[in-house]
Amino acid sequence: MGQGWKPLGNFIRNIALPAIVSVSFVTAALAGDFVFTAIPDEDETRLRQRFDKVAVYLTRELGVKVRYIPVKSYAAAVAAFRNNHVHLAWFGGLSGVRARLLVPGSEAIAQGYEDRFFITYFIAHASTGLRPADGFPAGIAGRTFTFGSKGSTSGRLMPEFYIRKHLKQAPAKAFARVGFSGDHSRTIALVQSGAYAVGAVNYKVWANEMKAGHIDPAKVSVIWKTPPYPDYQWTIRGDVDTVWGRGFKARVTRALLDMTDTDLLASFPRKSFVPAKNSDYKPILDVARSIKLID
Amino acid sequence: MRRSQRVSTSFGFLGVGLFCLVFADLSVSTLDPWQEMARMARGLVTPDFLAVDRLGEALLQTLAFALVGVALAVVAGFGLALVFHVRVVRWGCAFVRAIHELFWALLFLQMLGLTALTGILAIALPYAGIFAKVYSEILEEAGPRAANTLPAGSGTVSAFFFARLPDAFVHLKSYTFYRVECGLRSSAVLGFVGLPTLGFYLESAFKQGHYSEVSALLFLFYVIIATLRLWMRPRLVPVYLLIAPFVLAGGAEISLDNIARFFTHDIVPYPLRSAEVLDISAWTAFGTWTWELLADQALPGIVATLVLTQIALVGSGVLTLVFFPLVSRRFLGPVGRTAGHAFLVVVRSTPEYILAYVLLQFWGPSMLPAIVALSLHNGAIIGHLVGRFSDELALRPDHPRGLNLYAYEVVPRVYGQFLAFLFYRWEVILRETAILGILGIQTLGFYVDSAISEIRLDRAMFLIVITALLNIAVDGLSRAIRARLRLATTPEIQ
Structure with missing residues (x-):
């Protein structure tokens, strides 16, 4: 063999073969565990700490290995549920509605006690001079505004609905600039620093951040509270009974409703879980259709 | 003397960049960034592994x-x-x-x-x-x-x-x-x-x-x-x-x-999903769907994307000319160069998204943080490559020093390579504008991200194809310009 073949031989031996072996290995996967996820609505760095505990609890209650996998976005949570990579999910109102439309047979089985009457806070930087009021704060028109995640119920859907209702315009027209902070904690940080004048935030996250001392009331404050709407819920796939045996869905529901450990409940954070059904979320679906977030 | 084509092209792009500035939203709106900036600075010096x-x-x-x-x-x-x-x-x-x-x-x-x-x-x-x-x-x-x-x-x-x-x-x-x-x-x-x-x-x-x-x-x-x-x-x-x-x-x-x-x-457009092939009303609905997507998202997205890209391209070029001496043997000794290398590694390895977010804290939401972040990131990448290239130049023993060396000797001699790298990077900058939607700049990437977060993959796919076509067009243009200016079509990366 002459010199010309040498680089090719090296190339095949050093790169081509190992690359192909590598890729064929990684396509083999783990299967068989009951997997759940949760939308990343606040402090993502604590997601594992929050939900690994829940996985331990469910493993004990259900007698099958339960794993939690973290996801980066609301859409990723829905996609994982739809692709049958997770079988149970802690969704927001809107992401749950989307997931159940995409996975026929899936069901909302439990919601937080507080989720029956969830609210969104509109918050404003002190320099805006906006004061808390009972009615919709029409004074926010023309300022800069940040939502949370694009797929959030409390950070996007409901605030956009009320903005359109009261200002009679799409947010992009009603405000000087519209941003999507990505999550509720960051919405608070951005309004607090004055990067955005006004924002919409999940009231539970606001309370959490307040307790943690991350909020300076001299800089940012709540100026309006929306009327209540249904929000977070546990949604399960319709086919779990065929995989894990008859009555599995009922056992999962029971385990969630029976969760009384305050440390576990603080992961969500909820007082307790109460039964839920798909029709509880009809108002969310209607709102989402009315502002064309769902076809 | 006739001005060289390379120089006039450079001025042409500078002009386009300045023209785009007219449409760019560059307002500074932050009120008190200092609290957050102080926390960032503290974090930077106290890494916690x-x-x-x-x-x-x-x-x-x-x-x-x-x-x-x-x-x-x-x-x-x-x-x-x-x-x-x-x-x-x-x-x-x-x-x-x-x-x-x-x-x-x-x-x-x-x-x-x-x-x-x-x-x-x-x-x-x-x-x-x-x-x-x-x-x-x-x-x-x-x-x-x-x-x-x-x-x-x-x-x-x-x-x-x-x-x-x-x-x-x-x-x-x-x-x-x-x-x-x-x-x-x-x-x-x-x-x-x-x-x-x-x-x-x-x-x-x-x-x-x-x-x-x-x-x-x-x-x-x-x-x-x-x-x-x-x-x-x-x-x-x-x-x-x-x-x-x-x-x-x-x-x-x-x-x-x-x-x-x-x-x-x-990825099948929504109106066509469950329709028969010959169903006229489905095709009409598809027409409306396409038109709305084009008018409401694709076109404004293309404009914002191009405005941001052209300004960032000029910004990257300017910063490259500032950065490359930091790693060049022609200008700095070993100690200075090591520091220069460290600086450029930091600037080019920090994701643009993070740079943009830090700047967002300073200036508030507008195109400004995105422009500066993209310019810094790409300026550092091209600066690194041009710096290496300048090391290869052979200088006369009586070459000028300092600023004269820079302006009259090195820059003119690396300029062709510099332009080649920059035009090569043009399309990359265009692609990178995609991930800056967070700043409220509605580039094509912003709309793609919205479609995906609404789980409307048909729209996402449509917009991604448009993004791809725009990239291909810019790539073609860049190739044509490089050929016209007789620049290397493939930048040598040693």
Whole structure:
């Protein structure tokens, strides 16, 4: 063999073969565990700490290995549920509605006690001079505004609905600039620093951040509270009974409703879980259709 | 004296950039950034390596995704380079590389879920398109002289392996090495959409304001990039590649049904999904769907994307000219150059998204943070390459010093190479505008992200195809300009 073949031989031996072996290995996967996820609505760095505990609890209650996998976005949570990579999910109102439309047979089985009457806070930087009021704060028109995640119920859907209702315009027209902070904690940080004048935030996250001392009331404050709407819920796939045996869905529901450990409940954070059904979320679906977030 | 074409083209682009500034929103609106900035600065000087869960795992995953993805792309790209004269191959490659790896990842996430293959393909696919193009150019430029000396009647295959490949091999190798660094950056950034690489933790920590964690993650990443030459040895590559699957294994199962659903349902435009082929009303609805998407999202998205790109292109050019002396032997001694290298590694390895977010705290939401972030990032990359190139220049013993050396000797002599790099990077800047939608700048990437977060993959796909076409157009224009100015079509990356 002459010199010309040498680089090719090296190339095949050093790169081509190992690359192909590598890729064929990684396509083999783990299967068989009951997997759940949760939308990343606040402090993502604590997601594992929050939900690994829940996985331990469910493993004990259900007698099958339960794993939690973290996801980066609301859409990723829905996609994982739809692709049958997770079988149970802690969704927001809107992401749950989307997931159940995409996975026929899936069901909302439990919601937080507080989720029956969830609210969104509109918050404003002190320099805006906006004061808390009972009615919709029409004074926010023309300022800069940040939502949370694009797929959030409390950070996007409901605030956009009320903005359109009261200002009679799409947010992009009603405000000087519209941003999507990505999550509720960051919405608070951005309004607090004055990067955005006004924002919409999940009231539970606001309370959490307040307790943690991350909020300076001299800089940012709540100026309006929306009327209540249904929000977070546990949604399960319709086919779990065929995989894990008859009555599995009922056992999962029971385990969630029976969760009384305050440390576990603080992961969500909820007082307790109460039964839920798909029709509880009809108002969310209607709102989402009315502002064309769902076809 | 007639002004050189290169100079007039430069002024032309400067003019376009300035013109775009008129349309760009550059307002500064932050009120009190100092509290947050002080926390960032404190975090930066107090990196906390223990705070990140699974730091080691994230690091290994970042390396594994990058190496497997790039290796697969090298194999595919090399194969494609050999048949790159076939038009379909050329178009196919242009299309796959026109889509940002983040978008590929988002699409594969829908199709394959959170599997290792999602991350590998998100890197391998666009990189294969890039390798195919650059490899074929390198092979073409490999002097025909060797081939011409072959006796008549030598077969094409032997001519290729004995005359062309040996000559081109060193260039192929150095380009591939350069791409490994890009692959590491891409791999880290894929964490932003959920793959378990450094970006996953980086984005979370950044979002939550845990800046000591952020700086720990960034330092680690800088060290990997800065020491690449030490550990990335050809002999070690197979070892790395055989360890990688053990690092990556254990994701979800790949289901053919999900893949089929993606193609036959998800990306089919909504009005056509359950319609008969001859259903007129469905086609009318499809017409409306297309028109609304074009008018409300695609067109404004294209305008914002181009405005941002053109300004950032000029910004990158200006910063390159500022940065390259920092790493050039012509201007600084070993100590200064080491500092310069460290500075450029930091600036070019920090994801644009993070740079933009830091600047957002300073200036509030507008196009300004995005422009500066893109200019810094790309200026540092091209500055590094131009700096290396300037080292090769032979100077007369009585060459001028200082500013005169810079302005009258070095810059004019590296200018052609500088423009080649910059035009080469043009299309990359265009792709990078995609991930800056967070700042409220409604580039095409912003609309793609919206469509994906609304789980409307039909719209996402439509907008991604438009983004790809825009990229292909800019790439074509850049190629035409480079040819006209007789610049190297393939920048030499040593």
